Amino acid sequence: MTTLASRALSRRSPKAPPLDGVAHPVLQRVLSHRGLVERERDLGLAGLLSWRELKGIDAAAACLADALAAQQRILIVGDYDADGATGVALAVSALREMGAQAVDYLVPDRIKLGYGLSPALAELALSRTPDVVVTVDNGISSVAGVARLREAGVAVVVTDHHLPGDTLPAATAIVNPNQPGDGFASKALAGVGVMFYVLAALRHELQARDYFTQRGLQAPNLAAHLDLVALGTVADLVALDGNNRRLVEQGLLRMRAGCARPGLAALIEVSGRKAAELQASDLGFALGPRINAAGRLDHMDQGIACLLAPSLTQARPLAQGLDQINQQRRAMQTEMQDDAIARVEVEDSDAVALCLHDAGWHEGVVGLIASQVKERFHRPVIAFADAAEGMLKGSGRSISGFHLRDALALLDARHPGLIDKFGGHAMAAGLSIRKADLEVFSQAFVAVCDETIDRALLEAVWLSDGELDAATLSLDTVTALRQAGPWGQGFEDPLFDNVFEVRRQRVVGSGHLKLRLGLPGATQTWDAIAFGVDERVQAQQIRLVYQLDINDYFDPPSVQLIVRGQVA
Template sequence: MSVTITRRAISDETSSHSLAGNLPSLLKRIYLSRGVSDDKELQRSLKNLESWQSLKGISEAAALMADAVISGQRILIVGDFDADGATSSALGTLALRAMGAAWVDFLVPNRFEYGYGLSPDIVEVAKNSRPDLLVTVDNGISSIEGVKAAKEAGIKVLITDHHLAGEVLPEADAIVNPNQPGCEFPCKSTAGVGVIFYVLCALRTELDRRGWFVPPREKPNMASFLDLVALGTVADVVGLDSNNRIFVHQGIGRIRAGKARPGILALAEVSRRDPARLAAPDLGFALAPRLNAAGRLDDMSLGIELLITEDPNHARHLASQLDGLNQERRDIEDSMKEEALRDLARLKLDNTVDGNTNALPWGVCLFQDDWHQGVIGILASRVKEKMHRPVIAFAPGNESEIKGSARSIPGFHIRDALEAISTKFPGLILKFGGHAMAAGLSLKEKDYQTFSDAFDQEARRLLVKAQLEASLMTDGELSLTDLNLDTAEMLREAGPWGQNFPEPVFDGVFDLQEQRLLGGKHLKMMVVPEQGSDWIDGICFNVDSRRWPDTSVRKVRLVYRLDVNEFRGRRSVQLMIEHLEPLS
């Protein structure tokens, strides 16, 4: 796969700006290239959070929940089995209990038995708890039949979700979703945990209005739950608009101050991260995978229990279990990735025509009957990163069905593509859902090849060949005076960085002084800037061990992030290398 390195430019819309004059020039350039032209967009205090009032349905939701709390009704939260769903479930459970709800519990569908969302089968399970009110978090907007089943059983339903709505909405008692038709809430990238946070804030206001909070019943400080909101927001890879950056910044601030949930502190401990120096990438690449491992391989109830426990020792025990599950997940992923790449190599060979060995499908489908259903999403991501084309990985589901997890590339809206295929081939896709860059679906196994061909054709219809070439966007070359620990520290604190607000990445030419392989797949290097003299530590993860190390290479072009390496109390700058290209 060829890679084009492109440097970010400052758009004409932001060339005239009102950023503070004392902002370092490097940081000013980075912000402007991300479309930030006003200091207001960089404010990270809670007073700058978007108000909940413009969320459609939130007044009805608050009233519904307030009625349930005050009258002592049984409230059951139905979550999703990923980190957003887990943090949402934990937040709802903890906050409702803090507000004086008499009975609150959670239920998370086991992905291997029930699949995603509030299905009729899950309603049957929920009925065992005799709930008066079901509250969905991070799911429900497509649960037409599940809501119907709950209503027929005499159970009230409140849906809180953030996924795209279909043409028909469930007939719930209230729906809060910034992406439902007619909702004027401007922050459409709010994660599921952010949506339930807003609903709970509205509930607290409604309960206060009704005079519920009288001694000894206290009104909870909603800011105390922002560590959960930060973790769920980063883990779900939603766009970090200015509102989500406030959520993440405030949540990380609580973690750094030692005020986080015992479970989050325990996750940091098993991840070998210092809570006092935690940053958004640590949430996304260290804590979230361990939390997600519960839903991928076992039962996400384990992860939610970790997040709601008040006992630090119990939290450490649960975090250790999740760490073990995550290692198991990695081993399964590595095996599946090897099989997938072998399949792609055969596919490439089978499609070779007149010497053209680049005839891979534009939309790639992969399936093995022994693949793990909980890991196919990660597998699709890994293959997508390597091949730079839309990928759907399938694993066996129930009976004669297979379940797929899809990941896409810029310019190819994966959910819309699935909808187009479903329209063209009625009945081919049993069910699907998702958004632009990720989706899930299920098929009959016998229809796999038909769907695979249809997916490839849809990709060819919507994409042009140039879009299949990976492009790395960088913030240009760092000067020698900026290649230092101070700059790395400044950039670390200038975020939080994440989806649609990417962490600064730079490119440059370096002399390669030393190189060695760590763990059989990570290349450790010492490099010197082309016009410099200081040696700088660098590491490139998951290199091709058949290609590296290569002692014949003396000069390389690197695309990298600046990071801070801490070892035995000594802190130094380190290059986290995302692309390595030999020059000589």
């Protein structure tokens, strides 16, 4: 049985003074809690950081401009997640608009080749006889793979956002806001965002060469591709700083206006969303998982094909196929997740960190298991699945304040050779180890965590924006909050708490708790739902933590509370 998550409660404190022109008191409170300042309220494209601030971008633009002018063969090498897929689709679409006649893409099979531009993937790339290889959302750690391509005479442009290792690849150009010496102010740029900036620099370079006029081409409107940038940015869970919020908001505006490309329009349809009401959360919880499912259980080529589909007629069957794969993923995840949580509750619930493995787990889903177990127990988690030749592939998730990749780097330095390879960032990482070394690795990982984690970080706490009264539990409040988005990683959705009386409750669907709640002493009630909870609340009065939503199933629409948990 699954009950409501229980955590301690902490109220947010204002980080910024009140903003002028914000009339709604709840919105004023929420924005103040997130430290929003006046200059960050305008989410227009004019406020985007300049591409000129990215190190290496001039060399990347020059290389690609030379390739277009000479009609060289360009191969885009992407990653098998939504960030990589949207970045590949963006690169292919925009380069074709810029006149590229021979641009193709290649994404590794997660199971067979693993992440990044490995030497094996470099050999596969060479079989396509490219003149230029451009990486998207990978490459910064691909020293050997890049070396193989350069040895074969292929120019390589690395575009990535992951943290680099001690040695950078010997690429023709590297564009990565996190590489040493880069002055770009937004270090949270997603892989698709890096590609967007490279294309902006390329368009400028081509215009300076009078390329478009000489060929009778129209310089592309890159803003038309922001639907892809928005999806990849939200799906990759990068922080929504001011620059990323602009990219996401502008992409959402285009989708709400009915200007989404056919593949995204088909995904919106199949996920049961309404384009005109699309929120950032829909990108993260509805569209992104359907793209990601292809890379987890099948091959990301299907996801990219959907994003590149030229018409809705061609996109719909591809989107339906992605939806079916996602349903398989959800069923598989539920079984694995329940098994993992039950095991931890019996064996390791007090451990400072968790390493989990099961021979029956699917390699493409272990990252989701690590995420769910981390949310449940508020500990760093690495989940492993069996791979070929006696190896295990793991995916880790961390808690706020604990840098997972740095922890793995420390472990690797102390135990050389224990980790075959690893990479990632603060909140997520991937790695591979020998199966025979699992117990040794687990002990070493827990030891590093035990030494470096501040114990205060292990207490799971709801950060609440405070209580709402009957007057502010309203559609006006929901509308005001929606209009102030996008909300997401690093700019968290508004979260509130109240003591409620449970007037009615029942379990519906595939294990969701439907409630009818009222404030003590008042007659008015509100609908609420706790997703993934299949056990009733026992108390008649309970303090719940919740988000506000709109239930538009009936006419007129009404406020609905999305219950996140109860206060311990």
